[in-house]
Amino acid sequence: MIKTSTGNFFEDFRLGQTIGRATPRTITRGDVALYCGLFGARFAVQSSSAFATAIGYRDAPVDDLLVFHVVFGKTVPDISLNAVANLGYAACRFLAPVFTGDTLSATSEVIGLKENSNRKTGIVYVRTRGAKQDGTPVLEYVRWVMVRKRDETAPAPADDVPPLPAAVEPDRLGAACPPIDGAAYDFALAGSPHRFDDYQIGEKIDHVDGVTVEEAEHQIATRLYQNTARIHFDQFAAEQSRFGRRLIYGGHVISLARALSFNGLANAFHIAAINGGRHVAPLFAGATVYAWSEVLGKSELPGRGDVGALRLRTVATKDRPCADFPLKLAVGPTERRTRVTSEQDYDPAVLLDLDYWALIPR
């Protein structure tokens, strides 16, 4: 009996199959500190227990993206150990605040399969749910990933591509944000006076700063999430690959961009949902990441006067400051939200195109 897991290949997946649960991970103040050392985000709610409890949390919540990365990491051994590329995310919602001491685990359901025409790979769509030790759901998202076949001649299941929403509806936002005491939210402490009403649809914000990524940093981050995808860690094998380099986990770029976005979005303290995200280009150590954001939309939340939602596009680039908001190369606005937009349309400096809802005091 072979003890080593080699992960699932495309032909191993079945529609409707439920996978996972291993291995649970307790999130501690240590994880939060290391995450801070790796990304340096300054959002007051996550940085300060005093700030968080003043406005209505029972403690500083764990950064939403740290929760995302840990849950995502749990799925790698089952879903993406043999992935060629992580293609996208959709319908991601944060469902409960996570505090240090909570233990997270993940399960995934296969909701779509589509073999590629070369028969060497196929696309697997999974809905992953992260939960606490008592079963409380904390996160739900769909991702699709291109996975190698073990055997190119193996029969593949019929194509079944799930419908995916272009965005999470506003009435489904906010479950992970308790009622906020607006009077206790100290904007001077939080670092910016700007609140919901101060942002306009179409407004673009340059986050100004750049941060250079080192191999040790992304490896430590990715291991912190217990994400074992070998492409991030094995330089010996990478030298045989088309890149010749260790590929940095795409979530690393998301966290870098989120931390940079504090400068301009300091009060957008909670990511309530990720509508979609594309890793447009790979990132390697030594490059410097910049970011900018655009306000794609705004929405009140039903029944809530404390916070509103900004729909944001945050774009990350490499070795390219963002004062002029680089994105696409001569592509018309009507194509902007279309999934079939190819990567060739993007400015070659763009790494990430992320569409999400963030909550901000009203």
Add this chain to the structure above:
Amino acid sequence: MIKTSTGNFFEDFRLGQTIGRATPRTITRGDVALYCGLFGARFAVQSSSAFATAIGYRDAPVDDLLVFHVVFGKTVPDISLNAVANLGYAACRFLAPVFTGDTLSATSEVIGLKENSNRKTGIVYVRTRGAKQDGTPVLEYVRWVMVRKRDETAPAPADDVPPLPAAVEPDRLGAACPPIDGAAYDFALAGSPHRFDDYQIGEKIDHVDGVTVEEAEHQIATRLYQNTARIHFDQFAAEQSRFGRRLIYGGHVISLARALSFNGLANAFHIAAINGGRHVAPLFAGATVYAWSEVLGKSELPGRGDVGALRLRTVATKDRPCADFPLKLAVGPTERRTRVTSEQDYDPAVLLDLDYWALIPR
């Protein structure tokens, strides 16, 4: 309304102005662990809860320099985002022990301004106070920093250079150190038999070891303090600068030297005050830092028989072991404490010249 902060330029500062408060940060055992991984200090009071509580602390206190760096980091967005150089520190006192769970914030008062003759930059003097969530002051210091003007033709305020003490008076030391039970202070556990009476004024101590600094290390450290000064993180921009490299946060050198100084100063467990400090030369990744110390003075503390204060100069060098105590090049002793001493007087290997008071059991 522009959302991105570009920081203050020289002409934005006003004498008497109070700046800051954002963004608060709760210090946790996670921060303490990461700080240990980055510097490796072994002072028993900070390393061992059991040791600290035995002598009279309610828990192991957070390393003084970690407190300093976090408070300092809080001031960067307001004071030094457009700094050319951090010129010096003075009158720094630690006012209360900080424990994990405390939330720190900082406010700064502008106490001096002096435009440089080239009219491109000016020197800003600020007094910064760090406090806990309940207002308890934990730290106070003056620093002066050269800041760019946004507009060289902008009028500048009249010169106003504040008087600064050459050193903190001994009767103002010790507020952050509770009464120590000398009988419970176990010198064998602490790693050295040497106490207050064993040190002589003029004594020099080579700390022997050297430590090479990596880009990932100083970046992780500086982000841990939420210090956002871009010069430490952005290699793409640095390539256009005179150094061509990311400049390592000066406080990183202080922490490295302090950790190295354990070998020779193992019982000097608490930095009570920093009289002055100069970053004589910049440090870049790949260099190896060494350190040595000289006992500049000794003082009893009024009303305290438990601890005394050693006034120490700790000098850090790069790529230069310190067996012969490198410092100045043919400079007479009378000039030693003079602020106008230029950097040209230093041995080119010297990085840091730090003058501080450390407490040690009697």
Add this chain to the structure above:
Amino acid sequence: MIKTSTGNFFEDFRLGQTIGRATPRTITRGDVALYCGLFGARFAVQSSSAFATAIGYRDAPVDDLLVFHVVFGKTVPDISLNAVANLGYAACRFLAPVFTGDTLSATSEVIGLKENSNRKTGIVYVRTRGAKQDGTPVLEYVRWVMVRKRDETAPAPADDVPPLPAAVEPDRLGAACPPIDGAAYDFALAGSPHRFDDYQIGEKIDHVDGVTVEEAEHQIATRLYQNTARIHFDQFAAEQSRFGRRLIYGGHVISLARALSFNGLANAFHIAAINGGRHVAPLFAGATVYAWSEVLGKSELPGRGDVGALRLRTVATKDRPCADFPLKLAVGPTERRTRVTSEQDYDPAVLLDLDYWALIPR
């Protein structure tokens, strides 16, 4: 009086001498998180408080190797500051689970001395005991290390080489593992269905993945243990050495191999003893580490039906995947367990040859 410690040289050691105790270190959730970020092990018992408490621990125990490294690190200033090489370990037993909040210290007894024929160095054998703040022993091991003489002409003590067991007897295993509630041990959560009866003596397991080591990573890890051996940190001095590089702490390889071994040994959750270990070749940053294991033996534990012990050899290699289980070059099996086997017998890719007992549910 010289304040700086230069460590003990070979002629400073005396048979029967007890050394150490400095400096105690409280292990926190921060240390556990950073250890996870550096190695990424996924063993459920150590990763999840919920999992650990369900099966009978009072909390998630601290990783056995983190305990080992901290205790080991404590001994460096006294034992191996002037070491040329760390030669081996034997008779290592874990004696009590360690939880966050425990403060560890170490004492060592000199149990053997043997001068080398060149009279420049000698081998020191020490038995080290790690204990908690209340005196509870947590770890005991023997190591032998080649230490420089300060003065080649100094007289050396008579040779006295202690007898060492080839392996820890099974009836001495398990003190650090409380009774496990087998019904509560969830194999799906733990990530593998394989338990005691599923492993066969002679079975070999390729752990598949490789991990490239960065300078920042091993330096942060080694400082986390407060291990001050300068050979790991000082590139300036290393440039004058035979390697020209910072040498990575041998324990780093052990932790990397242990983390990789999750893939194939997911339920072997506790290292109960280390029978012996050899660092066959040095590791430098930039290399990629792989590992494989062989089941050398199996044993029930007297009076325990909950867990059994697997005697494992785990071999780590550099820049060499382990699908074909590289180990020795044309060496017969009877020589396998012989201490006099020279390093020349090993495949040049082998870094580590570790022989240990791990507990696994029955």
